[in-house]
Amino acid sequence: MSYVIKQQGESRSFPPGDAFLAGAAARADIVVHLGTPVAADSSKKAVLVELDSEYLADHVADDDAAHANVVGFARFRNGTDAPSPLVELVRMRVTSAAAVASAKAMFESAGFTVVVCDDQAGRILDRLIRPKYNAALRFLDEGLATAADMDTTCKLGLGYPDGPIERVIRGGLGHHCDVTETLFRSYGTPAYAPPRMALAAKRRGEI
Amino acid sequence: MSAAIKTVGVCGAGGTMGAGIAIVAARAGFDVICYDTADAALVKAVDQSRAFFGKSVERGKMSAAERDAVMARLKHSTDIGALAACDLVIEAVFEELSVKRKLLGALDAVCPEHTIFGSNTSTLSITEIAAGCKRPDRVVGMHFCLPAQLMKLVEMSPGLLTSDTVFKAAWDWTVQCGQKPVKTQDKPGFILNALLVPFNNDAIRAIEAGVADAASIDTAIKTGLGYKMGPLELIDLIGLDTQIRLSEAFYPVTLDPRAACPPLLRRMVAAGLLGRKSGRGFYDYAGNTMFGA
Numbered sequence: 276m277s278y279v280i281k282q283q284g285e286s287r288s289f290p291p292g293d294a295f296l297a298g299a300a301a302r303a304d305i306v307v308h309l310g311t312p313v314a315a316d317s318s319k320k321a322v323l324v325e326l327d328s329e330y331l332a333d334h335v336a337d338d339d340a341a342h343a344n345v346v347g348f349a350r351f352r353n354g355t356d357a358p359s360p361l362v363e364l365v366r367m368r369v370t371s372a373a374a375v376a377s378a379k380a381m382f383e384s385a386g387f388t389v390v391v392c393d394d395q396a397g398r399i400l401d402r403l404i405r406p407k408y409n410a411a412l413r414f415l416d417e418g419l420a421t422a423a424d425m426d427t428t429c430k431l432g433l434g435y436p437d438g439p440i441e442r443v444i445r446g447g448l449g450h451h452c453d454v455t456e457t458l459f460r461s462y463g464t465p466a467y468a469p470p471r472m473a474l475a476a477k478r479r480g481e482i
Numbered sequence: 483m484s485a486a487i488k489t490v491g492v493c494g495a496g497g498t499m500g501a502g503i504a505i506v507a508a509r510a511g512f513d514v515i516c517y518d519t520a521d522a523a524l525v526k527a528v529d530q531s532r533a534f535f536g537k538s539v540e541r542g543k544m545s546a547a548e549r550d551a552v553m554a555r556l557k558h559s560t561d562i563g564a565l566a567a568c569d570l571v572i573e574a575v576f577e578e579l580s581v582k583r584k585l586l587g588a589l590d591a592v593c594p595e596h597t598i599f600g601s602n603t604s605t606l607s608i609t610e611i612a613a614g615c616k617r618p619d620r621v622v623g624m625h626f627c628l629p630a631q632l633m634k635l636v637e638m639s640p641g642l643l644t645s646d647t648v649f650k651a652a653w654d655w656t657v658q659c660g661q662k663p664v665k666t667q668d669k670p671g672f673i674l675n676a677l678l679v680p681f682n683n684d685a686i687r688a689i690e691a692g693v694a695d696a697a698s699i700d701t702a703i704k705t706g707l708g709y710k711m712g713p714l715e716l717i718d719l720i721g722l723d724t725q726i727r728l729s730e731a732f733y734p735v736t737l738d739p740r741a742a743c744p745p746l747l748r749r750m751v752a753a754g755l756l757g758r759k760s761g762r763g764f765y766d767y768a769g770n771t772m773f774g775a
Contacts, residue, residue: 351706361705388705390698399694399702403713406740407681420673424664428673431635431662432627436708439677466680466740 276381277303278323283310288325288350288358295385305381315341320377323348326365328401328457331394337367344374350387351400354446355482362387363398396461397454405455406466411439413470448476487598487655489513491568493575493585495558496523499602500574502630505531508555509631510659516558517565524558531556534631566592570655572600572624577731579606583614590615598648600624604675605731608668609641618643622652625672626661634662637672670735671728679728680740683747685713689764690746696764714764718757722750 277300286309289295299307304320313324313334322345324334331337331347347365350358362382366375379389392399415422426438443451452473459467469477490507494500495516504527508514518524535549544552557564565571571593573585586599593599599621601611612621623639636656640649656663666672671679685699694702700712717725729743750763757763 351702353707359706361702363702388701390694390702390705392694392698392702393692395691395693399688399699400706402688402693403681403684403699403703404707406684407677410677410680410740414673414676418667419669419676420664420666424666425673425677427662428635428637428664428666429677431633432637432674433678434710442707464739466738 276305276377276384278305278307278381279303280307280309281311286310286325287327287352288348288362290358293358298385305377313345315345317341317344319344321346321374321381323378325349326398328396328454330396331365331367335367337394338369340369342367343369343371346370346374346378347394348378348382349398352446353442354450356446360386360388361400362389363400364389364391365394365398366391367394397458401454401458405451405458408439408443408451409455409466409468409470409473412443412472415440416471447482448473449481452477486596486651487512487569489515489568489570490655491515491517491565491571491593493517493565493571493573493589495574496520496527497574499626499628499630501527501530502628502632503572503574503602503626504556505534505631506626506659506661508552512555512659514556515564515568516556517560517562518558519560521560524560528556528558562588562592565589566594568593568597570598570600570652572602574602574626577603577605577727579610582606582611586611586615586621590617596620598622598652600652602626605671605728607641607670608639609643612641612643619645620648622649623666623668623672624652624656625674627674634660635674636661636663637666637674638663639666639668639672641668670732675728675732679725679732680738682713682717682725683729683740683742683744686717686744686747689714690744718763718765721757721759722747722763723756726751 280299306319307323309325316322324347326347326349335342335345349363351361352358364375364378375391382389411425422440426441429435429438452469455467455469490512492500492504495504496518504514504516532553535552538544539546539549571589573582575581575585589599601608601623602625604625608623612618621641622644625637627633627635638653653663688699689696696714700715703709703712726743726747729741732741754760755762758767761767
């Protein structure tokens with residue numbers, strides 16, 4: 276399926292050289308906004324908006340039927356790691372099923388695995404994994420086990436490809452701090468509060 | 483072979499975990515006494531052990547003679563007195579503090595002074611379990627993972643009164659068995675369940691909150707993180723009732739809101755949706771459809 280890209284600045288989902296950028300057409304029924312302002316265009320099957328940690332509702336009002344074909348998306352990245360094959364599509368109350376289906380088909384034809392979620396903070400992955408990383412970092416502070424033993428436990432006991440400590444550090448503790456600060460503002464529960472190690476890393480200026 | 487540990491007892495050896503631990507010990511060359519109060523369960527465990535080692539022979543991992551030797555090292559008894567010859571006794575009985583304490587008290591009367599008691603608890607405090615016997619310095623947490631005969635990980639935890647010498651002896655024995663021990667403090671859930679149980683509850687709460695359906699959550703976790711199984715698939719595998727039991731074990735001790743049992747989980751269990759074992763949980767294993775679809 277063809278798509279048009281409107282880009283301003285570097286995309287977190289599709290860094291320079293990414294095949295998805297090269298696959299864009301000059302004209303198409305799907306528009307992908309990468310850092311550009313969203314304009315309502317009911318003539319399109321779907322208008323896609325790349326999201327970072329913000330809501331889709333930050334871009335368009337979520338009760339305006341004029342935006343029924345606007346769909347948010349983010350390609351999951353663990354901080355500075357390379358982007359994963361996962362695209363989280365974000366819908367609002369007014370989002371049409373047809374627009375979601377078009378967006379899903381477009382990304383799948385480009386080789387991505389697509390899941391659909393509501394416009395909630397952290398979408399699926401950050402909502403679920405950041406509290407776990409917070410717990411692991413807190414356990415490390417409390418001396419429950421060494422970082423190596425915690426990671427080994429998750430790899431051997433649960434079959435994870437890497438442990439929570441090595442993953443969160445690899446992705447950047449400063450990045451983890453940014454993500455959890457946003458989640459904590461949204462949900463207000465202690466599980467999302469940035470842990471000491473992440474706060475300290477950010478204050479040191481680490482990414 | 484450890485100079486100190488030659489004979490190993492396994493309590494609750496008629497259960498899946500106990501039978502697996504017995505296989506690990508026998509395979510490593512130790513004499514093993516499998517103890518359970520239920521004779522039928524022990525007989526079944528013997529058959530399963532024989533079948534396991536039979537497959538090992540078929541796959542060329544051991545010879546028929548080695549299989550016979552391993553099986554000869556596995557003795558079975560419903561008499562706790564049979565554990566009197568053990569240097570190490572590992573309990574894998576029902577996950578209830580009073581049950582484990584009572585067992586250790588009984589073992590105290592049977593086993594010689596040097597015998598080390600290992601507990602396979604996944605949620606209870608080693609120190610609290612050790613209080614059930616007169617040798618708390620010789621009690622060590624040894625949490626194997628299911629299925630123990632295949633999973634290398636063992637979470638090893640000293641209680642407050644466990645002696646360094648005893649902990650090292652148990653640790654060394656675990657290594658001799660070809661396992662990979664990791665050391666944790668005596669805290670609820672150690673590492674594995676302390677991270678996993680709240681995470682699984684969070685996934686259920688994401689469904690409750692309407693973030694996404696079960697299949698989308700599992701797909702996101704597997705694709706985004708490279709996990710082999712999503713949290714809701716895993717809960718279906720271990721049983722939704724087990725997830726409730728784990729939550730109920732953790733929350734009163736930790737008061738961590740993430741450990742509290744999600745209401746959806748209780749409703750599903752009340753409806754008989756226990757996961758794979760009942761044919762339906764977050765997924766329907768007859769029609770292979772998703773819960774709520």
